[in-house]
Amino acid sequence: MIMQENIFKINDTEYILPGNRACQGCGLSLAYRYILKALRENTIVALPPSCLCVLHGLYPNSSVKIPAINITFAGNAASASGIVAALKALNKPDITVLALTGDGGTYDMGIQSLSGAAERNTDFIFACYDNEAYMNTGTQRSGATPIGALTTTTPLLTKQENKKDLIKIMEAHGIPYLASVSPAYPIDLYEKFVKAKRIKGTRYIHIDTPCPPGWGYPVRETVRIGKLAVETGITVLFEIENGKFRFTGRSETIAKKGKRLPVVHYVEKQGRFKKMSIEQLNRLQSSIDARWNEYLKRAEM
Amino acid sequence: MSDVRIITGNEAAALAVKLSRPNVIAAYPITPQTSLAEKLSTYVEGGELRAEYVRVEGEHSALTVCISASTVGARVFTATSSNGLLYMHEQIHWAAGSRLPIVMCCVNRGVGAPWSIFNDQQDSFSQRDTGWIQIYCRNNQEIIDTVIQAYRIAESVYIPVMVCYDGFVLSHTMMPVEIPDAQKVADFLPPYKPHTEISPENPRTVNPVFFPWRRENHEGVLCDGYMEMRYKLQDALLNSFDIITDAGTEYARIFGRDHGGLLWEYRTDDADIILTGMGSIAAEATVAVDSLRDEGIKAGVVGIRVFRPFPRHEVAEAFQKARVIIAFEKCLSYGCDGGLSSDLKAALYGTGITAPIHNYIAGIGGRDVKARELTDAVRSSLDETERENRGNKTIWLNCRTGS
């Protein structure tokens, strides 16, 4: 059951200090604001090298008023496991451990430690902020890069493969809670993190994270692009609690009314898709449709 | 009433860990460490050791769990061998740079490729540049005593400690070991206090990117750049010798056993032929020395116990009167020299010690090293130095080298 928080019931404390190193219009920055508002002070963040690492700042100053532990690229879920184990052993069970990780540290190099931590049902929240490439180092492709996207390592031919389906992979671990959120819908994001905080075991939250320089759109359109993603169904807002799927927020409305926009409306607004072929677009549309229909069935709609 | 048991090196290490009472253990099984990890699982599941045991999916994660757990204030332990150690290599650097008092046992085993499950010291040797303290044990008693001392050392200087012992030769060989009293160990090891408290009350970000240059914080204090932070690690290592020896002396006072501190000596008082090595091969050398002494050769052993930080001063003193130095070792820096002997030569530079160093690479991949082979090697080296060759030399012992 979701608590009905509206904008004025959101925790009004800001945990991220102004003058930080995130880009203008950064989708992660917006998402992180609400993640921390939801999780509050009693939180320790584990993070790998990533945009988040840069947002946190360079020595000797940091931009975030929450304790955070940096670790190497492959190990964020293991790092979080270590924090969880220590807090349990030291009898400090009320601190939430959040592993906030980019798509590189989730889909690619970090997948082993994530899978291990999930298989052990480690009591933490693993949140992937998915900007769909290695953005911190200048937009190299990852397993999360969608088909047809230009990146610096798919610079001429575009990414040939479909995006890896990490939700299915995480579901296969049998964890108690999965969710998909977007900073374009901050209240939905906030509510899910508030809920996740209270659940025990491994919680996986996927954050669609628009990135102006990496995706190729004007910086002021981050929320607009995020909303288009949901309108087209390439991003779906949902929760899966103990295997039970339900749409939330705007995705729920779209599912009920049955009006999803074709993904071309999303793709045409981003420079990274300018070399996308019709065939790739069709493949993308098919995979979105198939997944949407599967979700409709699971939601009994 | 002393508690002496006949146990393997792995069991000795496991008992030491149980006595040291870590809060978090994360270990991944690998031959020949496996029975150590298994023993610890039994202690934890049986309630003999109250710790969180994270059954990680790989060695890289094992050390990662230890790093983060130690950062938030837990005493930790892990152990591995060979390729497991290599797999966690980047984290070995990370642990030292984070200045965390992690204690890890390395059950020495040769590295791939090709595969060997048997003993040599290439695994831990290849980590010598990472900034960890490395101590090599020569028997199972020393293992149990050294792991306990390691926590005291690590938590005093905030540097991780690798306790190394030879796979199968010690890990799976049973020897009599006196088990220290649990209360005395608890008194010997005060509670771990991290160098920085990390908590919601103290919201710090740990280990971010550093600029190359020094940079002001918000209070206008000029803080370190990366180079200064790295200098601090080196400085701490070079200033840790006294703490390491004091831990040993204090341990000897309480428990009655002294393993020699930075290095140990056997029959060196009037020796002019000095054998040297690390771990069980140095112990074997004492048997060779007894044999040589029977023949009238004045040989002795200087066993290097603490390999990092390298005890240059003590080593120079110990080899002062050597006419010939014979190093037996189970590791090498490929493309250069034997592991121990290259550091030895560097330490003796400028000291005026000009004795030739004959470096025997032995026991690679578990090839058996018998005391009589060491004796023969010494005799052959003596013949050579007597006859013509006055210089340094590297010989692969008992190995077909095609010449």
Next chain:
Amino acid sequence: MKDRDPNIAGICTPAVGEAGKTGDWSDLKPVIDHSKCIPETKGKAACFLCWLYCPDGVVSMTIPVQINLDYCKGCGICAEECPPNAIRMVRKDECDE
């Protein structure tokens, strides 16, 4: 102030302006038309989407709405999302305010 860093590992303390005065990043800044702003015209808590969507949290949930120009990066999301178009992004050298 002493020029000595007691940290033996990379321990960072939270501070405003880790990346400096990020208000310098853009030559655009947001300007609010107070006659169009919903909470201001209604005189009560309403809308505040500019506060909601600011990635840097430099918009205040107050009446009148205020934006910290020292640290506003000039992204323009507030202007893009403002329902009555009460916010415009203007070039700093062109603006009077």
